[in-house]
Amino acid sequence: MTTTRERDQAVLVVSGGMDSCVLAYYYAAAGFDLHLLSFDYGQKHVKELEYAHKYIARLRERFAQGEQGLRVQHEILSLPIASLLPDSTCALLNDEEPMPYGHYSDESMKTTVVPYRNPNMLLQAATVAWGEGASVVAYAAHQGDHAIYPDCRPAFVNAFNAMLAAAMDGPAPIVQTPFLQFSKAQIARLGASLDVPFELTWSCYEGGRKGYGELHCGRCGTCVERRWSFAQAGLSDPTHYASEALDEDEGFHA
Amino acid sequence: MTTTRERDQAVLVVSGGMDSCVLAYYYAAAGFDLHLLSFDYGQKHVKELEYAHKYIARLRERFAQGEQGLRVQHEILSLPIASLLPDSTCALLNDEEPMPYGHYSDESMKTTVVPYRNPNMLLQAATVAWGEGASVVAYAAHQGDHAIYPDCRPAFVNAFNAMLAAAMDGPAPIVQTPFLQFSKAQIARLGASLDVPFELTWSCYEGGRKGYGELHCGRCGTCVERRWSFAQAGLSDPTHYASEALDEDEGFHA
Numbered sequence: 001m002t003t004t005r006e007r008d009q010a011v012l013v014v015s016g017g018m019d020s021c022v023l024a025y026y027y028a029a030a031g032f033d034l035h036l037l038s039f040d041y042g043q044k045h046v047k048e049l050e051y052a053h054k055y056i057a058r059l060r061e062r063f064a065q066g067e068q069g070l071r072v073q074h075e076i077l078s079l080p081i082a083s084l085l086p087d088s089t090c091a092l093l094n095d096e097e098p099m100p101y102g103h104y105s106d107e108s109m110k111t112t113v114v115p116y117r118n119p120n121m122l123l124q125a126a127t128v129a130w131g132e133g134a135s136v137v138a139y140a141a142h143q144g145d146h147a148i149y150p151d152c153r154p155a156f157v158n159a160f161n162a163m164l165a166a167a168m169d170g171p172a173p174i175v176q177t178p179f180l181q182f183s184k185a186q187i188a189r190l191g192a193s194l195d196v197p198f199e200l201t202w203s204c205y206e207g208g209r210k211g212y213g214e215l216h217c218g219r220c221g222t223c224v225e226r227r228w229s230f231a232q233a234g235l236s237d238p239t240h241y242a243s244e245a246l247d248e249d250e251g252f253h254a
Numbered sequence: 255m256t257t258t259r260e261r262d263q264a265v266l267v268v269s270g271g272m273d274s275c276v277l278a279y280y281y282a283a284a285g286f287d288l289h290l291l292s293f294d295y296g297q298k299h300v301k302e303l304e305y306a307h308k309y310i311a312r313l314r315e316r317f318a319q320g321e322q323g324l325r326v327q328h329e330i331l332s333l334p335i336a337s338l339l340p341d342s343t344c345a346l347l348n349d350e351e352p353m354p355y356g357h358y359s360d361e362s363m364k365t366t367v368v369p370y371r372n373p374n375m376l377l378q379a380a381t382v383a384w385g386e387g388a389s390v391v392a393y394a395a396h397q398g399d400h401a402i403y404p405d406c407r408p409a410f411v412n413a414f415n416a417m418l419a420a421a422m423d424g425p426a427p428i429v430q431t432p433f434l435q436f437s438k439a440q441i442a443r444l445g446a447s448l449d450v451p452f453e454l455t456w457s458c459y460e461g462g463r464k465g466y467g468e469l470h471c472g473r474c475g476t477c478v479e480r481r482w483s484f485a486q487a488g489l490s491d492p493t494h495y496a497s498e499a500l501d502e503d504e505g506f507h508a
Contacts, residue, residue, distance in 0.1 A: 077338075080331065084378055085385035116381045119421050123377055124338055127370045131339040151421045159417040166410040167373050 009033040009071075009134040011125045011173070013118075014056075016048030016202040018226060019140035019179060021055045022191035026178060027138065028063040029194055033071040035128060039121050041114070042082025043092050045207025049076055055200040079120055090114050092205060099205050099217075104225040105147035112205065112221060118151035119160060122175055126164055129173035138176040144184045144225060154180060184225055185232035192235050199238035218243035263287040263325075263388040265379045265427070267372075268310075270302030270456040272480065273394035273433065275309045276445035280432060281392065282317040283448055287325040289382060293375050295368065296336025297346050299461025303330055309454040333374055344368050346459060353459050353471075358479040359401035366459065366475060372405035373414060376429055380418050383427035392430040398438050398479060408434060438479055439486035446489050453492035472497035 010032040014020035027034060038052045056074045063070045082093050091097040091111040100108040118139065125137045145152035157177050164172045179187050191198065203226045204216040216223050218241030230237035264286040268274035281288060292306045310328045317324045336347045345351040345365040354362040372393065379391045399406035411431050418426045433441050445452065457480045458470040470477050472495030484491035 077334070080378075081381065084331075084381045088385060113422075115384045116377060116418075116421055119417065120377055120381065123370060123374055124334075127335065127338045127374065130369045131342060150423050153420070156417070156420040159413070159420040163373065163410070163413040163417040164370075166407070166413040167370055167405045168367075169404050 007031075007033055007071075008136065009035065009129075009132060010136040010138055010176075011035045011037060011129040011132070011134050013037055013039070013121045013125050013137070013139040014052055016051030016055070017140075017222070018191065018196075018198055018201040018203060018229075019142060019184065019187050020052070021059075021198070021201045022187050022194065022196050023138060023140040023179065024056065024059055025191065025194045025196045027136075028059060028070055028072070031068070031070070032136070034059075034073065035132065035134065036072070036074040037121070037125050037128065038074070038076045039079045039124075040076055041079040041117060041120075043114075043207070044095070044209065045092070045202075045205050047204075047207040048202045051200060051202035052076075055197055058197050058200055077124060079117075079124070081114060081117055081120060085115060088115070099220045101219045102221060102224065104144055104221045106221070109148045109221045113149060116151070118149075118156075122160060126173050126175070130168065135171070135173055136176055137173045138178065140179055140187070141177045142179040142182050142184055142187055152180075183232070184229035188229045188233040188235055192233070198230075203239075212242050215240050215242040217241070261285075261287055261325075262390065263289065263383075263386060264390040264392055264430075265289045265291060265383040265386070265388050267291055267293070267375045267379050267391070267393040268306055270305030270309070271394075271476070272445065272450075272452055272455040272457060272483075273396060273438065273441050274306070275313075275452070275455045276441050276448065276450050277392060277394040277433065278310065278313055279445065279448045279450045281390075282313060282324055282326070285322070285324070286390070288313075288327065289386065289388065290326070290328040291375070291379050291382065292328070292330045293333045293378075294330055295333040295371060295374075297368075297461070298349070298463065299346070299456075299459050301458075301461040302456045305454060305456035306330075309451055312451050312454055331378060333371075333378070335368060335371055335374060339369060342369075353474045355473040356475060356478065358398055358475045360475070363402045363475045367403060370405070372403075372410075376414060380427050380429070384422065389425070389427055390430055391427045392432065394433055394441070395431045396433040396436050396438055396441055406434075437486070438483035442483045442487040442489055446487070452484075457493075466496050469494050469496040471495070 010027045014036050038049055060072045064072045091099050129137050141152035161175055203222045205220040205222050206212055206217045216239050264281045268290050292303055314326045318326045345353050346368055383391050395406035415429055457476045459474040459476050460466055460471045470493050
């Protein structure tokens, strides 16, 4: 007797970063077919999209073949955030704005907020989910994001879901955020348990510019957060950083 | 003594239709600088965008010159709704779906709902508004839209504004819907009072296809609604329709 497994589908908004990669592995491990969406929104660190391709190729080898046979689709969508904000002083969009160094929750990191970036991405993901009858949309917002990024906070997620439900008649997709109250170290531990290939992920906001090439700068907010999370989780960090030493001033308190 | 008038700015989502045109005239009449955004979202009736250009050119002649000297900017943004919904059976997106004829609030009009169209447009408009420090975003949702289009209802507008406020720290732009409880006939009357050039607006969902050219078909939901509103308002209708006669069955009860 063969049984036909019910297939669930999740539409995930993923960058090239480690949290997104763990998110994709998490839903694959739970048996969801995946429609992965990455966004080219004019970010300087577009290198993260190359890394999304890398870890998704690895995920596909593991989950799309053989007995599990999950469907794994990945698309890079273009989002005109940068052109909607031509005068933006956001350090992720504007070449003339310096990237702030330090800890992720520092006030200085506010220059890395891209206005309405996550709602724009999530809304396109929800539109795709509606068209495909997928009930789940997800992104990897976590507790470390809350201080600086309002569109990663629980209040935003709740408001966004209420908006989605009001915008269409019938069962709307729901944005899930399984890591919303996790620290990045907890995400790293979960990822290690799921054999996530962290070496195929990219965090650095500098995106290989300024001669960094394939090295993470090691000093921007997201690099500091990445290093801290591996150390805090007691995991060896596979990342190659240009700046290996971090001192207290830079918020590295692992 | 010269006084410097305070300038307010509104970012308006406008189609080529009469409600949008009245909306633009309404905010111009109130002295707002206008940033008008229209969207090419893959709609069959892309002709409406030509008409948006026409009425905005007229509006500019009247409000952008001379003493009032309002700034009036118009952009057509591309929104990949159709490509996000490749299997859509929406009659506005899919060439093989017939356009329903009849009254705007008929059940059959549900095939003209474009999933998450308004939220996607409003979110891009809010992003622009944020970048420019404009406090107002507006669109021309009205009472006649409520039956079929959930993203024109008060509950949606409230939920969308709550989402906008949660998504950024600091004063978020607010979506205003001055016509939300107006009938289309009330909008037509207001427009006539503001000398709106209705002859430069386009409603028909057929968009000049099927040989209609510059004629409105006269029978699709939005044509029926347009005709009804002029008749109900006691205004002469400057529109040329291919089908001049409408009977009770088609919902024309003026």
